[in-house]
Amino acid sequence: MSETLELAQALIACKSITPDDAGCQDLLEQKLKDAGFNCRTLRENMYPTFNLLALACHDEQAKLDGDPEMIKAQHGPYDPSGIVITKPFTLFLGHTDVVAAGDMGAWSSDPFTPTIKDGMLYGRGAADMKGADAAMTVAMCNFVRKHPDFKGTIGLLVTSNEEGDAVGGVPFVAEWLKKEHLYPTYCVVGEPSSNQVFGDTIKIGRRGSMTAHITIHGTQGHVAYPDKIDNAAHKGARLVAALLEAKLDEGTPDFPPTSFNVTNFNSGVGAENIAPGSCEIMCNWRFNPLQTPLKLQKMVEKILERERIYATVRYVINGLPFISERDGALVQALSKAVQDHTGVIPDLNTLGGTSDGRFIAPLGAETLEFGLCNGTIHKVNECTKVEDLETLTKIYEQVLEQIHL
Ligand SMILES: [Zn+2]
Known part of the structure; x- marks a missing residue:
């Protein structure tokens, strides 16, 4: 059995429902330590989120020992555990948490008992993304063993809170990296990017996401006395219609047009003769770089004013859009590796x-996503092709060879 498959199975057997790591990171840490990686667990206060950061740097500078402050002064960024970060710095990014199994009875095998059938590996997290966690880890270990004199720094960061709210997860580690001046040059996110066939998609960026929680205020009353009421549901309907009609943009060569969706619409007390005094709407925009959260918020304010709707709005910015250059060194190396192996x-x-x-992208890293097929992620009977695990490992390893030899 291949090392990647074995590790993927061991990870699936850990019931790591977000933000519980359930021992996954210990499994990865053991392998990485054995290969010479410097491992540390980063946690924010008492949050249940675990983050494992493993780094290896085999340049001359790393062999220096001595006073950390002196090394920092002489050689720049310094990992306090004793690693001098040299460039290029490639960071693999993953997560050990999974979403819940959902309808347990609908699974053909236990979601937390890795099961191989007809060349497929079944289990929660097989595709999203314990398979890729295993492939990244094995590729990194293989690489440093085969090429002890590689240049630059390679690292793995895995969090146990990606499927949840990310509290204490990668945003926290990104701040820590900034503080320590450890800026990745390249970041490979092992999320399942493949769509129809393995290897068909590399994500070179992502749209931004903003959610609005809107409470519309009206006056509740008896429907038989229309002059005494101010129906909040009607105002909500008008607002949604206006938001749907708002012309935002046509997209860019790299991004589709900005999209808008209502996700929740609640109003009324359940009675047939009471006009509701309030209406709660939750909606979300997936936006390209032609928009900014502020621009979208101003558009909402304008509509509220024009329609004379009195509302309280709370915005949550889930992420800003980012894009990596199409001719970047990482995308070239990754595209070639994908083609060579698939x-x-x-x-x-x-x-x-x-x-x-x-x-991670805002730290200045060329950030790409490449991983297994995403057809079954978050679904019942989540699975991945066993052979793809091996191929993915080889692809990640070739990327390291292209950049670090
Ligand atoms: Zn994922």
């Missing part, structure tokens, strides 16, 4: 939801 020419696009890459 024969598929990957499409470079920005479709899909947000990922933790949005917290």
Whole structure:
């Protein structure tokens, strides 16, 4: 059995429902330590989120010992555990948490008992993204063993709170990296990016996401006395209609047009003769770089004013859009590795939801996402092709060879 498959199975057997790591990171840490990586767990206060950061740097500078402050002064960024970060710095990014199994009875095998059937590995997290966690880890270990004199720094960051609210997760580690001046040059996010066939998609960026929690205020009353009421549901309907009609943009060559969706619409007390005095609307925009949160917020304010709707609005900015250059060194290396190992020419696009890459891209890293097929993620009977695990490992390893030899 391949090392990647074995590790993926061991990870699936840990019931790590977000933000519980359930021992996954210990499994990765053991392997990485054995290969010479310097590992540390980063946690924010008492949050249940665990983050494992493993780094290896085999340049001359790393062999220096002595006073950390002196090394910092002489050689720049310094990892307090004793690693001098040299460039280029490639960071693999993953998560060990998974979403809940959902309808347990609908699974053909236990979601937390890795099961192989007809060349497929079944289990919660097989595709999103314990398979890729295993592939990244094995690729990194193979690489440093084969090439002890590689240049620059390679690292792995895995969090246990990607599927949840990310509190204490990658945003926290990104701040820590900033504080320590450890800026990745490249970031490979192992999220399942492949769409129809393995290798068909590399995500070179992501749209931004903003949610609005809107409370519309009216006056509740008896429907038989229309002059005494101010129906909040009617105002909510008018607001939604106006938001749907608002012309935002046509998209860019790299991004689809900004999209708007109502996700919740609640009003009324359940009675047939009471006009509601308030209406709660939750809605979300997935936006491209032609928009900013402020621009979208101003558009909402304008509509509220024009329609004379009195409302309280709370915005949550879930992520800003980011895009990496199409001719960057990482995208070139990754595209070539994908083609060499799968024969598929990957499409470079920005479709899909947000990922933790949005917290690393602002550090200046060329950030890409590439991983397994996403057809079954978050579903019952989540699975991945067993052979893709091996191929993914080889692809990640080739990327390291391209950049660090
Ligand atoms: Zn994921």
